Amino acid sequence: MNNLQNKIIIHRGSHQIGGCVTEIRTPNHRIVIDFGANLPGSGREDSRADEELLAKVFNGEACDAVLFTHYHGDHIGLYKKIPADIPLYIGPTAKKIMEILTEKLDSIPGTTQKGLPRVQAMKSYLPGDRLDSFGDIQVTPLIVDHSALDAYMFLMEIGGKKVLFTGDFRDHGIAGENNRLEKAVRVYIGEIDILITEGTMLSRMEEAKENPIRTENDLGRRAGELFRDYKESVILVSSTNLDSIMEFYHALPWGMDFVCDAYQAKLILTAMKDKGKYDKKYRPEMIHGKPRRLYLIGDMEGLGAAQNCYKADFSILKRKGFTMLARENKPMFKKIMEHFPEPLIIYSKWKGYLKGKHEEPAIKEFIGNHRMEIVHTSGHAYVETIEKLIQMTNPKVIIPMHTECAEKFGEIPAFSRYRDRVRVLEDGEEYWF
Numbered sequence: 001m002n003n004l005q006n007k008i009i010i011h012r013g014s015h016q017i018g019g020c021v022t023e024i025r026t027p028n029h030r031i032v033i034d035f036g037a038n039l040p041g042s043g044r045e046d047s048r049a050d051e052e053l054l055a056k057v058f059n060g061e062a063c064d065a066v067l068f069t070h071y072h073g074d075h076i077g078l079y080k081k082i083p084a085d086i087p088l089y090i091g092p093t094a095k096k097i098m099e100i101l102t103e104k105l106d107s108i109p110g111t112t113q114k115g116l117p118r119v120q121a122m123k124s125y126l127p128g129d130r131l132d133s134f135g136d137i138q139v140t141p142l143i144v145d146h147s148a149l150d151a152y153m154f155l156m157e158i159g160g161k162k163v164l165f166t167g168d169f170r171d172h173g174i175a176g177e178n179n180r181l182e183k184a185v186r187v188y189i190g191e192i193d194i195l196i197t198e199g200t201m202l203s204r205m206e207e208a209k210e211n212p213i214r215t216e217n218d219l220g221r222r223a224g225e226l227f228r229d230y231k232e233s234v235i236l237v238s239s240t241n242l243d244s245i246m247e248f249y250h251a252l253p254w255g256m257d258f259v260c261d262a263y264q265a266k267l268i269l270t271a272m273k274d275k276g277k278y279d280k281k282y283r284p285e286m287i288h289g290k291p292r293r294l295y296l297i298g299d300m301e302g303l304g305a306a307q308n309c310y311k312a313d314f315s316i317l318k319r320k321g322f323t324m325l326a327r328e329n330k331p332m333f334k335k336i337m338e339h340f341p342e343p344l345i346i347y348s349k350w351k352g353y354l355k356g357k358h359e360e361p362a363i364k365e366f367i368g369n370h371r372m373e374i375v376h377t378s379g380h381a382y383v384e385t386i387e388k389l390i391q392m393t394n395p396k397v398i399i400p401m402h403t404e405c406a407e408k409f410g411e412i413p414a415f416s417r418y419r420d421r422v423r424v425l426e427d428g429e430e431y432w433f
């Protein structure tokens with residue numbers, strides 16, 4: 001007879017990257033971590049499956065909260081469908097970024113259900129501050145490095161056991177500099193009972209080995225070299241990948257200008273305002289004592305000199321040299337590029353979108369016959385980073401998720417010492433602890 005009464009259920013994401021939904025429950029309380037959409041191009045975008053999942057998780061039974069680790073769609077994408085009486089939680093800066101993003105998405109013609117009211121009603125948690133409002137499930141959110149700004153791990157204390165849910169993480173971006181992950185483990189986490197870890201890179205190990213750009217810092221260095229060689233460049237990067245964007249921004253030589261649209265500028269300004277106090281790289285580049293200007297194309301959307309934003313004038317920018325952040329799905333960028341016959345395209349997204357089963361036609365079309373350089377680093381933990389986390393937290397049980405390689409987890413040489421601790425769950429399976 002066992003007296004285990006608490007449960008972990010990965011409703012979705014035990015064997016795939018994205019679409020994550022995890023439930024943690026005790027006899028009287030339950031919380032859900034992330035409620036993500038399946039990644040576009042994953043071949044799993046099935047709204048019926050989403051509806052079934054929603055009906056299963058939110059079946060009328062009380063739920064204390066849904067906690068989001070970060071704002072990527074594969075973790076938060078289905079938030080609008082969560083019953084309105086369940087409180088949603090997210091990091092404070094992540095909430096601001098969601099607001100900017102959602103305002104934009106809501107304005108797309110044909111959007112039937114506006115997301116902004118729900119996002120505005122989200123509660124914020126603070127790094128290191130324990131949340132005590134979920135009965136016998138105590139959650140401490142801990143800030144982590146990821147390609148989404150203001151992302152969190154959750155340390156949960158339940159029935160005397162410590163469960164660490166990593167969400168998406170890494171330690172080679174800006175927030176991971178100066179051994180922050182190690183410090184967080186030492187100060188807040190210590191040894192744990194159960195580790196639920198992401199394993200995105202386990203199916204991308206070859207790709208990681210081939211990429212000379214290992215860290216965001218490497219990305220900045222390479223971008224600096226390219227900016228010196230090419231007076232005109234266009235960067236294809238996710239508008240919310242603010243670590244990479246800040247690296248590009250700082251790598252641009254003095255005398256050249258930084259161009260983007262108002263939406264992108266709002267995201268950059270939010271990152272600077274909230275995160276500049278913790279990291280120099282989130283602060284403005286100071287040039288002769290003044291912050292580098294952001295030159296905007298398109299509608300200024302209320303931004304101006306007070307926000308250090310100015311209308312882009314390409315007759316001047318062309319003389320000085322510039323780089324422009326672009327999005328392949330926005331025609332305005334392509335139109336502007338027609339004035340620059342030979343810009344270098346700096347491609348800073350996952351390589352998988354360029355060819356193969358995840359190929360994105362809009363990206364291919366945007367790049368066309370232009371000269372292109374791939375300058376990108378992963379948003380996810382390398383095997384060595386996961387190994388380091390395991391070593392430091394010494395979990396009794398390791399549950400992989402957010403991976404295409406759950407079954408092979410124990411076979412990876414770096415993890416072989418821990419093989420007996422690995423417990424692979426199926427979607428929907430109950431793990432009692």
Ligand SMILES: [Zn+2]
Binds near residue numbers: 072075146148168379
């Ligand atoms: Zn993510």
